Amino acid sequence: MAMIGQTNRLKISRLSEHGVYLDGGSLGDILLPKNGVPAGAAIGQSIEAFIYPDSSGRPIATTEKPYAEVGECAFLEVVEVNDIGAFLEWGLDKNLFVPFSEQQREMRPGKRYVVYVYVDNTGRIAASTKIKKFMGKVSKDAKIGDEVTLYVLRQTDLGWECAVNDEFLGMVFNNDSLGQLEPGIEIDGFIKEIREGGLVDLCLQPPNMTSSDLGDQILAELRRGGGSSTLTDKSSPDEIFEAYGVSKRAYKEALGGLYRKKLVDLSPGHVKLVHYVQTDT
Numbered sequence: 001m002a003m004i005g006q007t008n009r010l011k012i013s014r015l016s017e018h019g020v021y022l023d024g025g026s027l028g029d030i031l032l033p034k035n036g037v038p039a040g041a042a043i044g045q046s047i048e049a050f051i052y053p054d055s056s057g058r059p060i061a062t063t064e065k066p067y068a069e070v071g072e073c074a075f076l077e078v079v080e081v082n083d084i085g086a087f088l089e090w091g092l093d094k095n096l097f098v099p100f101s102e103q104q105r106e107m108r109p110g111k112r113y114v115v116y117v118y119v120d121n122t123g124r125i126a127a128s129t130k131i132k133k134f135m136g137k138v139s140k141d142a143k144i145g146d147e148v149t150l151y152v153l154r155q156t157d158l159g160w161e162c163a164v165n166d167e168f169l170g171m172v173f174n175n176d177s178l179g180q181l182e183p184g185i186e187i188d189g190f191i192k193e194i195r196e197g198g199l200v201d202l203c204l205q206p207p208n209m210t211s212s213d214l215g216d217q218i219l220a221e222l223r224r225g226g227g228s229s230t231l232t233d234k235s236s237p238d239e240i241f242e243a244y245g246v247s248k249r250a251y252k253e254a255l256g257g258l259y260r261k262k263l264v265d266l267s268p269g270h271v272k273l274v275h276y277v278q279t280d281t
Contacts, residue, residue: 001025004059005070005117005125007050012043022049022061032061052094052125066091068117070125073151073163075184077112088115088127102128114153114184116163131163137198138168142191145207150189152181162189162202170200177204205246214246214254219263219273227273234268 002008002024010022013029020037021029032049041047049061050069067090068074076088079095086107087095098107098115107113107129115127116134128134131153150162150172159173160181172181172189181187193201221243222229231239233255237248244251255271258264265272 002027002030002051002059003070004051004053004123005119007048007065007069009046009048010061012041012045012047014043015041020047022047024051024059027051027059030059030061032063036061036063038063050092052092053123055094057123062092064092066096068115070117070119072166073114073116073131073153074127075112075114076127078107078109081107081109088113090117090127096125096127098127098129102126102130104129112184114151116166132169135163135169136167138164138170138194138200142194142200144191144193146191148189148191148202150187150202152183152185152187154183155181164189164191164200164202168198168200170202172202172204176202204241205250212254212257214244214250215258215263217244218251218254218258218271222264222271222273229271230269232266232269232271 002010002022010024010030012020013023014021016031019032019034020041022032024030030051032047038047047063049063050066051059051061054060067076074090076090076096078086079089080087085100086098086103088098090096096117113129114131115129116131117125117127118134120126148164150164150170151166153161153163159171160177162170162172164170170191176192187204189202189204190206191200192203192207195201231243233252240246240248240251255264255266259266262274265274
Protein backbone atom coordinates (compact mmCIF):
# COMPACT_ATOMS: atom_id res chain seq x y z
CA MET A 1 0.00 0.00 0.00
CA ALA A 2 1.20 3.50 -0.82
CA MET A 3 2.12 5.69 2.17
CA ILE A 4 1.38 9.43 2.20
CA GLY A 5 4.51 11.48 2.77
CA GLN A 6 6.85 8.66 1.77
CA THR A 7 8.71 7.55 -1.34
CA ASN A 8 6.97 4.43 -2.60
CA ARG A 9 7.78 1.93 -5.33
CA LEU A 10 4.49 1.50 -7.20
CA LYS A 11 3.37 -0.20 -10.39
CA ILE A 12 1.76 1.64 -13.28
CA SER A 13 -1.87 0.51 -13.42
CA ARG A 14 -3.04 2.54 -16.42
CA LEU A 15 -2.01 5.20 -18.88
CA SER A 16 -3.66 8.57 -19.39
CA GLU A 17 -3.25 11.70 -21.46
CA HIS A 18 -2.49 13.45 -18.15
CA GLY A 19 0.30 11.04 -17.22
CA VAL A 20 0.19 7.56 -15.69
CA TYR A 21 -1.75 6.15 -12.76
CA LEU A 22 0.06 4.19 -10.06
CA ASP A 23 -1.51 1.40 -8.03
CA GLY A 24 -1.75 2.89 -4.54
CA GLY A 25 -3.55 -0.03 -2.93
CA SER A 26 -6.19 1.26 -0.50
CA LEU A 27 -5.46 4.82 -1.71
CA GLY A 28 -6.64 3.85 -5.18
CA ASP A 29 -4.98 4.84 -8.42
CA ILE A 30 -2.64 7.82 -7.96
CA LEU A 31 -1.82 10.16 -10.81
CA LEU A 32 1.81 10.78 -11.72
CA PRO A 33 1.58 13.86 -14.01
CA LYS A 34 3.15 13.46 -17.43
CA ASN A 35 6.05 15.83 -16.70
CA GLY A 36 7.34 13.21 -14.24
CA VAL A 37 6.72 10.11 -16.33
CA PRO A 38 9.91 8.41 -17.58
CA ALA A 39 10.24 7.68 -21.29
CA GLY A 40 8.86 4.32 -22.33
CA ALA A 41 6.68 3.91 -19.24
CA ALA A 42 4.35 0.93 -19.57
CA ILE A 43 1.62 -0.79 -17.57
CA GLY A 44 3.14 -3.07 -14.94
CA GLN A 45 6.40 -1.08 -14.71
CA SER A 46 7.44 -0.02 -11.20
CA ILE A 47 8.30 3.61 -10.46
CA GLU A 48 9.67 5.25 -7.31
CA ALA A 49 7.49 8.24 -6.47
CA PHE A 50 6.80 10.47 -3.49
CA ILE A 51 3.10 10.59 -2.56
CA TYR A 52 1.46 13.71 -1.11
CA PRO A 53 -2.01 15.30 -1.05
CA ASP A 54 -2.78 17.90 -3.73
CA SER A 55 -4.68 21.12 -2.96
CA SER A 56 -7.99 19.22 -2.88
CA GLY A 57 -6.61 16.50 -0.60
CA ARG A 58 -6.31 13.78 -3.25
CA PRO A 59 -3.08 11.76 -3.33
CA ILE A 60 -0.75 12.71 -6.16
CA ALA A 61 2.68 11.39 -7.12
CA THR A 62 5.93 13.06 -8.07
CA THR A 63 9.36 11.74 -8.98
CA GLU A 64 10.92 14.81 -7.34
CA LYS A 65 12.63 14.19 -4.00
CA PRO A 66 11.66 16.36 -1.00
CA TYR A 67 14.37 17.38 1.46
CA ALA A 68 12.58 15.33 4.13
CA GLU A 69 9.78 12.80 4.32
CA VAL A 70 7.15 12.22 6.98
CA GLY A 71 8.81 11.08 10.20
CA GLU A 72 12.08 12.91 9.51
CA CYS A 73 13.75 16.10 10.71
CA ALA A 74 15.05 18.75 8.33
CA PHE A 75 16.62 22.22 8.41
CA LEU A 76 14.41 24.28 6.08
CA GLU A 77 14.04 27.90 5.01
CA VAL A 78 10.85 29.91 5.44
CA VAL A 79 9.76 31.37 2.10
CA GLU A 80 6.46 32.89 3.19
CA VAL A 81 4.47 33.80 6.29
CA ASN A 82 0.79 34.66 6.07
CA ASP A 83 -2.23 34.79 8.36
CA ILE A 84 -2.44 30.99 8.78
CA GLY A 85 1.20 30.07 9.29
CA ALA A 86 4.59 29.71 7.61
CA PHE A 87 5.61 27.91 4.45
CA LEU A 88 8.94 26.17 3.93
CA GLU A 89 10.96 25.33 0.82
CA TRP A 90 11.35 21.55 0.87
CA GLY A 91 12.21 20.59 -2.71
CA LEU A 92 8.68 20.31 -4.14
CA ASP A 93 6.53 22.83 -6.02
CA LYS A 94 4.05 22.86 -3.14
CA ASN A 95 5.69 24.41 -0.07
CA LEU A 96 5.53 22.74 3.36
CA PHE A 97 3.07 24.28 5.83
CA VAL A 98 3.85 25.06 9.48
CA PRO A 99 0.73 26.15 11.42
CA PHE A 100 1.21 28.87 14.03
CA SER A 101 0.22 26.31 16.67
CA GLU A 102 3.26 24.20 15.69
CA GLN A 103 5.80 27.02 15.93
CA GLN A 104 7.99 27.05 19.04
CA ARG A 105 8.60 30.70 18.32
CA GLU A 106 7.43 33.00 15.54
CA MET A 107 8.99 32.01 12.23
CA ARG A 108 10.34 34.67 9.87
CA PRO A 109 10.87 34.66 6.10
CA GLY A 110 14.46 33.93 5.04
CA LYS A 111 15.32 32.17 8.31
CA ARG A 112 16.00 28.43 8.58
CA TYR A 113 14.55 26.19 11.28
CA VAL A 114 14.83 22.58 12.32
CA VAL A 115 11.42 20.97 11.85
CA TYR A 116 9.79 17.56 12.07
CA VAL A 117 7.57 16.49 9.15
CA TYR A 118 4.27 14.81 10.03
CA VAL A 119 0.74 14.13 8.72
CA ASP A 120 -1.93 16.13 10.57
CA ASN A 121 -5.41 14.93 11.50
CA THR A 122 -6.82 16.09 8.15
CA GLY A 123 -4.32 14.00 6.15
CA ARG A 124 -2.24 17.03 5.17
CA ILE A 125 1.57 16.94 5.32
CA ALA A 126 2.84 19.64 7.68
CA ALA A 127 5.87 20.49 9.79
CA SER A 128 6.50 21.51 13.38
CA THR A 129 9.33 23.07 15.35
CA LYS A 130 7.88 21.44 18.49
CA ILE A 131 9.92 18.34 17.82
CA LYS A 132 9.98 16.91 21.34
CA LYS A 133 6.30 15.92 21.24
CA PHE A 134 6.90 13.69 18.20
CA MET A 135 9.78 11.80 19.79
CA GLY A 136 9.25 8.51 21.61
CA LYS A 137 11.24 6.72 24.30
CA VAL A 138 14.51 4.98 23.64
CA SER A 139 13.97 1.39 22.50
CA LYS A 140 14.47 -1.40 25.04
CA ASP A 141 16.77 -2.99 22.46
CA ALA A 142 19.11 0.03 22.40
CA LYS A 143 22.44 -0.45 24.13
CA ILE A 144 25.64 1.43 24.89
CA GLY A 145 27.90 1.55 21.84
CA ASP A 146 25.09 1.36 19.27
CA GLU A 147 25.89 3.45 16.18
CA VAL A 148 23.06 5.90 15.46
CA THR A 149 22.21 8.83 13.21
CA LEU A 150 21.99 12.17 15.01
CA TYR A 151 20.05 15.19 13.78
CA VAL A 152 21.22 18.21 15.73
CA LEU A 153 18.28 20.26 17.02
CA ARG A 154 19.61 22.98 19.30
CA GLN A 155 22.38 24.01 21.65
CA THR A 156 21.78 24.19 25.41
CA ASP A 157 24.06 25.15 28.29
CA LEU A 158 24.94 21.45 28.70
CA GLY A 159 25.51 20.55 25.06
CA TRP A 160 23.60 19.68 21.92
CA GLU A 161 20.12 18.17 21.88
CA CYS A 162 19.68 15.68 19.02
CA ALA A 163 16.97 13.56 17.46
CA VAL A 164 18.33 10.01 17.38
CA ASN A 165 17.31 8.06 14.26
CA ASP A 166 14.33 10.49 14.13
CA GLU A 167 12.85 8.42 16.99
CA PHE A 168 13.94 9.73 20.41
CA LEU A 169 15.95 12.55 21.96
CA GLY A 170 19.47 12.47 23.30
CA MET A 171 22.24 14.84 24.33
CA VAL A 172 25.81 15.27 23.15
CA PHE A 173 27.41 17.02 26.12
CA ASN A 174 29.87 19.83 25.42
CA ASN A 175 32.93 17.76 26.31
CA ASP A 176 31.89 15.15 23.71
CA SER A 177 30.89 17.52 20.90
CA LEU A 178 34.42 17.87 19.41
CA GLY A 179 33.46 21.30 18.08
CA GLN A 180 31.67 19.67 15.14
CA LEU A 181 28.01 20.43 15.84
CA GLU A 182 25.51 23.07 14.82
CA PRO A 183 21.71 23.01 14.38
CA GLY A 184 20.48 21.27 11.26
CA ILE A 185 23.39 18.93 10.59
CA GLU A 186 23.11 15.16 10.42
CA ILE A 187 26.03 13.16 11.73
CA ASP A 188 26.84 9.62 12.83
CA GLY A 189 27.20 9.09 16.56
CA PHE A 190 27.00 6.51 19.32
CA ILE A 191 24.95 5.84 22.44
CA LYS A 192 27.26 6.57 25.36
CA GLU A 193 24.93 5.95 28.26
CA ILE A 194 21.24 5.22 28.89
CA ARG A 195 20.23 6.79 32.17
CA GLU A 196 17.43 5.89 34.53
CA GLY A 197 14.23 7.31 33.11
CA GLY A 198 15.35 6.83 29.52
CA LEU A 199 17.63 9.86 29.18
CA VAL A 200 20.30 9.14 26.57
CA ASP A 201 23.87 10.46 26.48
CA LEU A 202 25.48 10.52 23.04
CA CYS A 203 29.01 10.84 21.70
CA LEU A 204 30.67 11.15 18.31
CA GLN A 205 33.24 8.40 18.70
CA PRO A 206 32.82 4.83 19.94
CA PRO A 207 32.50 5.04 23.75
CA ASN A 208 34.66 1.94 24.20
CA MET A 209 37.50 3.18 21.96
CA THR A 210 40.78 3.25 23.89
CA SER A 211 43.94 5.24 23.27
CA SER A 212 45.56 1.94 22.25
CA ASP A 213 42.86 1.30 19.61
CA LEU A 214 43.39 4.78 18.18
CA GLY A 215 47.15 4.28 18.26
CA ASP A 216 46.77 1.15 16.14
CA GLN A 217 44.70 3.13 13.63
CA ILE A 218 47.35 5.85 13.46
CA LEU A 219 50.12 3.30 12.87
CA ALA A 220 48.10 1.66 10.09
CA GLU A 221 47.52 5.02 8.41
CA LEU A 222 51.22 5.90 8.66
CA ARG A 223 52.16 2.63 6.95
CA ARG A 224 49.63 3.29 4.21
CA GLY A 225 51.01 6.80 3.82
CA GLY A 226 54.63 5.76 3.32
CA GLY A 227 55.66 6.05 6.95
CA SER A 228 54.87 9.73 7.40
CA SER A 229 51.92 12.05 7.95
CA THR A 230 51.41 15.81 8.21
CA LEU A 231 48.54 15.30 10.67
CA THR A 232 50.23 16.25 13.93
CA ASP A 233 49.16 17.28 17.42
CA LYS A 234 49.23 20.85 16.08
CA SER A 235 46.64 20.13 13.37
CA SER A 236 43.16 21.60 13.67
CA PRO A 237 40.37 19.71 15.48
CA ASP A 238 38.43 19.59 12.20
CA GLU A 239 41.31 17.92 10.34
CA ILE A 240 41.75 15.36 13.11
CA PHE A 241 38.04 14.61 13.29
CA GLU A 242 37.85 14.25 9.50
CA ALA A 243 40.67 11.68 9.56
CA TYR A 244 39.82 9.66 12.68
CA GLY A 245 36.46 10.84 14.03
CA VAL A 246 37.97 11.73 17.41
CA SER A 247 38.74 14.84 19.41
CA LYS A 248 42.09 16.61 19.24
CA ARG A 249 42.71 15.67 22.87
CA ALA A 250 42.17 11.95 22.14
CA TYR A 251 44.50 12.17 19.13
CA LYS A 252 47.22 13.90 21.14
CA GLU A 253 46.96 11.25 23.88
CA ALA A 254 47.29 8.44 21.33
CA LEU A 255 50.27 10.13 19.64
CA GLY A 256 51.92 10.61 23.02
CA GLY A 257 51.50 6.93 23.79
CA LEU A 258 53.11 5.95 20.48
CA TYR A 259 55.98 8.39 21.10
CA ARG A 260 56.65 6.99 24.58
CA LYS A 261 56.76 3.49 23.10
CA LYS A 262 59.32 4.81 20.55
CA LEU A 263 57.08 3.86 17.65
CA VAL A 264 56.89 7.36 16.14
CA ASP A 265 58.97 10.51 15.94
CA LEU A 266 57.19 13.83 16.35
CA SER A 267 58.21 17.09 14.72
CA PRO A 268 56.31 20.39 14.20
CA GLY A 269 55.15 19.37 10.72
CA HIS A 270 55.28 15.58 10.61
CA VAL A 271 54.61 12.32 12.39
CA LYS A 272 57.00 9.57 11.25
CA LEU A 273 57.28 5.87 11.96
CA VAL A 274 60.54 5.06 13.73
CA HIS A 275 60.94 1.77 11.90
CA TYR A 276 59.49 1.82 8.42
CA VAL A 277 60.56 -0.43 5.59
CA GLN A 278 59.16 0.36 2.17
CA THR A 279 57.79 -2.77 0.50
CA ASP A 280 57.25 -3.33 -3.20
CA THR A 281 53.62 -3.47 -4.24
